Amino acid sequence: MPRFHLVSDPDDPVVAPFRAIKERDLVGREGLFIAEGETVLRAFTRDAPQRVVSLLIDPKRREKLADLFADLPESTPIYLAEQGVLDAIAGFHLHRGILAVGRKPPAVAARDLLASLPARAVVLVLCGIANHDNMGGIYRNAAAFGADAVVLDADCCDPLYRKAIRVSVGAVLSVPTARLSRDDSIADLLDVTGFEGLALSPSADESLATLKPAARTAVLLGTEGPGLSPDVMARARRIGIPMANGFDSLNVATTSGIVLHHLRFLGG
Secondary structure, three states, rough: OOEEEEEOOOHHHHHHHOHHHHHHHOOOOOOOEEEEHHHHHHHHHHHHHHEEEEEEEEEHHOOOHHHHOOOOOOOOOOEOOOHHHHHHHHOOOOOOOOOEEEEEEOOHHHHHHHOOOOOOEEEEEEOOOOOOOHHHHHHHHHHOOOEEEEEOOOOOOOOOOHHHHHHOHHHOOOOEEEEOOOOOOOHHHHHHHOOEEEEEOOOOEHHHHHHOOEEEEEEEEEEEOOOOOOOHHHEEEEEEEHHHHHOOOOOHHHHHHHHHHHHHHHHH
């Protein structure tokens, strides 16, 4: 069982990693990240307990989280701080009363990640997804529908940003992920690893409802507005999602859920 430490001073150096969370969200944490809330913490300790660096919680939460603490390494410090002290440390009212500092996983090359997947696999390739709510929602769908991996281009936001983690209900902590450099070609990556790219487009001739996917399929999702680049679109299979009354726009996270559900349960 990890050891508990009472913290009564917001300036205590042992809780420095938790201090001024919102401001430090903007500049990064040098290989660390902050996870918030019980649901996220349970996902984190279930999937990667060895990457939990420390916890900061309201003592009122201690009994409810007892089973979770039992899964952590004994060396993991758990700091207890009353609500007022907790809020002073975080820099805002932390009504969930639970924070964790985590260590980011080692970077994996996108080519190596895709090459390691089984003969039948579904991955998401995200291009320019800069909204943390959308990022979290996409990862939540990826976990719910069993996507094998997520690949991010150089313009995507950090999925380990606190809000993205929270929206994903911790899914970003478990779905295998790789990031491309700005010089990497998505189309070349898919060709060399044997994936067929599906580009969602309202002008596509082929409907998702009749799609029979390849054994290895990559769903290409771009930001709302600019969408996918002409080069990516030119080398991908264009698929459309029919909508009512001439409407032709879906939130990108919603789109990911619809497509992943079809690929996993309807596409054969």
